[in-house]
Each structure stands twice: as structure tokens, then as C-alpha cells.
Amino acid sequence: MSEVLTVSPKYQIVIPKRIRDAMDIHPGQKVRAIRYGDRIELIPVIPLNKMRGFLKGIETDVRREDDRL
Numbered sequence: 001m002s003e004v005l006t007v008s009p010k011y012q013i014v015i016p017k018r019i020r021d022a023m024d025i026h027p028g029q030k031v032r033a034i035r036y037g038d039r040i041e042l043i044p045v046i047p048l049n050k051m052r053g054f055l056k057g058i059e060t061d062v063r064r065e066d067d068r069l
Contacts, residue, residue: 001018001022003019015031015042025044030045031044032044
């Protein structure tokens with residue numbers, strides 16, 4: 001999904017509705033801006049209480065070294 005955005009005189013941008021809906025971004029939500037090479041990535045910040053259970057079903061039966069529990 002790619003969109004062209006315009007930077008306002010106050011250096012603000014608007015995240016297009018199609019992307020906001022797909023990423024479930026809401027007003028007031030925090031978004032982290034990361035410089036990655038010659039581009040900017042916006043990563044939604046997810047509160048810890050909403051992350052509960054996100055690893056449900058992950059495979060935990062892995063071979064471990066003898067000195068590990």
C-alpha cells in the first residue's frame with residue numbers, strides 16, 4: 001500500500017484513511033517515526049495491555065542447550 005503525502009508548512013502529514021483503517025490507527029494514538037536509511041517509517045505504538053496473548057500458539061518446544069532450563 002503506497003500513498004503520496006504532502007508535508008504542511010508546520011511539517012505535519014495526514015495518514016490516509018485507507019492506511020489508518022488497515023493499521024487500526026486512531027486519533028491520539030502514538031506513532032514512532034524511525035529514520036531507516038533514506039526513508040522514514042511510521043510504526044504504531046501498541047500499549048502493553050493490548051499485546052497480551054499476541055504470542056498465543058507460538059511453538060515453545062525447542063531443543064535447548066544442557067545449561068539452559
